Structures are given as C-alpha cells and as structure tokens.
Amino acid sequence: MSHSKKLQFILNKLYELNPDKIELKLDRVLRLANDLGNPHKKLNNVITVTGTNGKGGTAFYLKEILQSNGYSVALFQSPFLYNFLTRFLINGEPLDEEKFINYVIEVDKANNNQDITFFEYITCIAFKAFAEANCDFNIMETGLGGKYDSTNVDYQDLKTQVLTPISMDHKDFLGDTLKEITHNKCGIIKDNSNVIIAKQNSEVL
Template identity: 45%
Template sequence: MTAAPFTLDAPDAASDEVLARLMRLHPKVIDLSLGRTQDLLDRLGRPQDRLPPVVHVAGTNGKGSTIAALRAIAEAAGYKVHVYTSPHLARFHERIRLAGALIGEDALTDLLIECETVNENRPITFFEITTCAAFKAFADTPADLLLLETGLGGRLDSTNMVDRPAATVITPISIDHVQFLGDTLRQIATEKAHIQKAGTPSIVGPQSDEALAVVSEYAQTVGAPLARFGLEWSATPDAAGGFRFDSPAWSGSLPAPNLRGGHQVMNTATSVAAALILRDQGFDLPDTALRDGLGRIDWPARLQTLTRGPIAEALPGWTVTLDGGHNAAAGDILAEELARWAEEDRRDFGAPRPVHAICGMMNSKAATDFLRPLAPYLAGFQTVAIPGEENAFSADDLASMARTAGIAGARAASDIPTAVAGLAGLPVPARLLICGSLYLAGRILRRNG
C-alpha cells in the first residue's frame, strides 16, 4: 500500500498579496508596545470606541476553546457575535468573524488596503496592523457581542485597547513566549493579568496557586470584581463527560461539550461562568442556550478527528487525530488524552492500539517540555519541518530533541507525505497523532478542506 500523493500549498488570493506587503512593514526590532497600534487606530477614527460589548480573553492555554464555547452559547440564544482569534489555521479570514460569518475575501482585501494606506508605510508589526483592521471591521458591522482574544500576553497586546470591556476572561496560565513575556510564571501572569479593568468583572479559569495570586492581586489593585474557579465558581466533571457547575448566580448540570479532551470541560465551564456574567448585564442567555451551545461548539485542530482528506485516505483503518497544542501544559493535556485512548482501546479492542505521531514545531517553543509527557504512549515518532515556515525546527533538530525527551525511536522525515507513506504498511487498527503546532495543523487542514 502506498500513500496517496498530496501537496500542502494554499491557493493564492488577493488578500494574500496585501498581507505579504504588510509583513514587510515589520519594525527592525520587536518591542511589545501600544504606541503604533494607538496611532493607527487614531488615524482610522478610533474604531475601538464603537464596538459592541467586548469580552477580552487572555491566558496561555484554552483561550480559543473558551471563546468558541462562549460564541456557541451566545449564538444559541440568537445573538450576533463578532470574534477575533489568532493564529489562523488555513486562511487568514478565520481570524475575523463578523456577526457569525468569516469575513469575505473582497471585504478583507478592501479593509487591509485601507489600513495599509492610512498607515502610510510606517513601521508596524503584522499583528498590530491586522488587529487595527479587525477593530475597524467590528466597528463597521453591527453585532451584539465581540469576543476578543489576545495575541501575546495582555498588558502590551494590541487587543488591549478597549477601555471598558463587558468582561475579561483569563484561562490557565503557564510558561510560554518567554522571549517576550518573561521566563517565570509570575512575570507571565503579570502580563496577562493586565487585561483586567476597573469595574469590569474578571472570570478566572483554573490556575496554579502562583498565577492565581498574581491575577487576584492585580484585579484587586485596579478594582475588577473577581469570579475565580475554585472560589466564586466551580465545575465538577461527571461520568458522562459533562459537568456540574456551581456558583451563587446559578447551579446545574450541563452536557459534555462538543470538544474532545477532558481539559475541555474546564474550558467550557469557564465560558459558562462568563455567560452568567453577561446574563447579569442583561444578555438573555437562558439555560437552554447554555446546554444547546455546548453541543454546537466548532473549534478545529483541537484533538480533531480527520475522517476524510489525503491522510485519512492513505491510512484506511487508522484513527487520525490532529492537535495544535505546542507548549508544556499542552503536552501534559495531550498525554492525559493518550492515556484515555489506551483505556478506550482496552475496552473496545482488548488492548491499546499503537499510537504513531508526526510532529512539527516552531523554534520558539520548548519542544522537549512539550514532548516529554508523550514519550510513554508512542509506538513511533516522526518529525517534519513545517512547510513554508522559516522559524520552524528542522526535522533533524526536532528528532534530536524528541530523543532527549525520551522518545528513543524518533526519526526525521523529509516531508509530511513521506512520513504518512512510511506508516501505510503497518498493521491496523492503529492511531496517528499529528501534533506540535497550529501552523502545522493549518497546513494539513488546507488540503483537507
């Protein structure tokens, strides 16, 4: 059996040309600041002052899943929701969702050209100028709610331009982006805590004691009312995959979310805590919207099962799972899922199915910390360089780090099709895990439709 040939190149679009030009405006030195963002927003007429109610979300892990769950709840109640997330997977358009639909190609191109023109060739980072573009789109299109994800940190993140959001949410904080945010948990938590604002309720998901102390201290300093997991609210998983939610405002049982992984219970519980804050502010989010919304969550590349496309077709009888987790905390979460797979397989097949992995990672990530928890569960491990990414680890370097992390048989593959072809003759049933980066996941999804 041979793997079906496939490519990983994305189709060109007019917006791609503008995005490429915006990349070239990048300052020579990367410095996290708000000055360039503030200047461009002023030139655009301060769109950040004309937004619908904003829920601003920061954290290291779970931001996107929490936003996806809160969007599903609000949309189940009939609200029109803007969403800003990053990075994108297959197309840049995914970053800007306008009143429930991804921004269209023509609208995106026009918007980017407008921002490019108004910026007048001044140095500005790609994230800064595209965030300004998103604010302009959100201000110009009517909606009931904006869910706004930070790109990096919080204090100096370009999204941190809304003076009085309806609520802030801080998902679990761990070590990541140390070159920008600091190399201690306290430093990183401090950066993320700064999205909290005076008088704005702050919903805080599960945290380590150290991170929770930092977040709570800053909230109290600025006067942000706190709704913290384990204190003001709690969530307890049940045997059916759902959870019991308890708070002074509301208590009840909720169904399993439409997201794989035990960690998603806490992400979705955090979104429920946020929904209850919005309910207090006048949003009509009935219990039926909470329950229905959790069953409608759509968030690709988070333990996503691929049932079609070239990889699934090349490996009949395999279960193919795609995940974009890429830091130490994500490695721990993924290891918990692999352990759960083994238990499922013992029940269904009498023994765990072998798990083979294909991994690619960006060179800004602590690869060994991500990979070490996975080592006991893997029957085979191949590394690839992420196609089209200059700042990705080479396959050889990542394989070496994997061996350091305890994956003795790690080996480099020249590309993804070759790695897949190397699995095609192995006994089935088996599992394939593709992991290590949202950028790698995006390349896969582009050709998977």
C-alpha cells in the same frame, strides 16, 4: 480552502511588516486606531480573552454560546487553520475577501508607512470590520500576553475579561518567571468590569 492569488499576495506583504525588533507597547496600535477614527470605541460589549492554554477554544465557545442565544457576535482569533480570513468571524462567517482587501487599503493609507507590526495591523482591521458589523458582542483574543497586546486598548464598552490557565509562555517577550508572565497577562483586567478566571496553578495565584 486555499487563498486567491490576490489575497495571498497581500498577505505576503503584510507578513513583512514586523519591525526588526518588536518592542511590546501600545503606542503604535493606538496611533493607527486614532488615525482610523477610533473604530474600537464603537464596539459593543467587548470581551477580551487571554491565557496560555485554551484561550482560542474558550473564545470560540463563548461565541457559540452567545450566538445560540440569539446574539450577533464578532470574534477576532488567532492563529488560523485553513483560511486567514477566519481570524475575523462575524456571526460565524469569515470576513469577505473583498471587504478585507478594502480594509487593507484603508489601514495602509492611515498607517502611511509608519512602524507597525503584523498583528497590530490586522487588529486594526478587526476594529474596522467589527465596528461596521455592529454586533451585539465582540470577542477579542489576545495574540501575545495581555498588558501590551494590541487587543488591550481603550474600549468604550469593555464588559468582561477572561483568563484561561496561565503557564510558562513566550519567555523572550513576557518574562522569565511565571510571576512575570502572569502579571503581563493580567494586564487586560480593567476597573468596573467583569473578570472570569479559570482554575489556575497555585504559583499563578
């Protein structure tokens, strides 16, 4: 499914957002989320998913399981295969193009030309879209690591963290050793919530 010319033009502009040097921290996404009214704090039953292998499939199958049991589910996933808007699934359907464009306008105004990365920007779009959808469950797949990933924010209703198998991954950003990478990805784990950990290499544990 090809993108419309209007959508492709907007995406091309968004792809140019990344600062010259990506510094992994949460300050930017939290600042933008706050300027948008903290929509992430309105999400119900948040499930965050990280790992190296199979996190996308795990997030997708979690969505399928929950939907098959009658729950409404929003899923933020990456990357996409054929349509950018499938990164934002609401009850199995990609975000409507016109709604996406309206969210871009709103997020762009709130950001006011301040430094932001592409992934932080679209994460805030997910927060806005999912808060409006008001689904029973919201599944957020990390983009890079865990501790400083833009999906790892101060949700009010964080229920579960899922860690798929961890291995060497994005060494330039997450660390040179498996121990460092594991520590970063485990940064999604929060107090007073459920943690599901897939079978791991002995070096990880």
